[in-house]
Amino acid sequence: MAYQIACPACGSEALDPRRSQSECSACHQHFVVTAHCPECDEVLERVQACGAVDFFCNHCNNLVSKRAARYDLRPA
Incomplete structure (x- = not known):
């Protein structure tokens, strides 16, 4: 199973961080996914x-x- 991150809309572990845009499989919200460095936040x-x-x-x-990455999720 692929690594997933929590959806900010419904809280389910349903977003795929490997993509720049992802859809929650639980609530079907679309998000733009941006990964940030855990050390410098770039x-x-x-x-x-x-x-x-x-x-x-x-x-x-x-x-x-x-x-290890930190993710910023914004509605698409």
């Missing part, structure tokens, strides 16, 4: 390879896992 660059998604912080020059 917006992270998505790095995709062979279906896997991680993030890269250009400020810290580090790879950041999807579990």
Whole structure:
């Protein structure tokens, strides 16, 4: 099962952080997903390879896992 984050509208663990836009499978709200570095709070660059998604912080020059990133969710 893919890693999911909580929906700000209904609270269910239903949003996929690997996408820049995601839909909650429980309440069907659409959100723009922005990942931020847990160290410096800069917006992270998505790095995709062979279906896997991680993030890269250009400020810290580090790879950041999807579990370590901090997410900003805004209604689409």
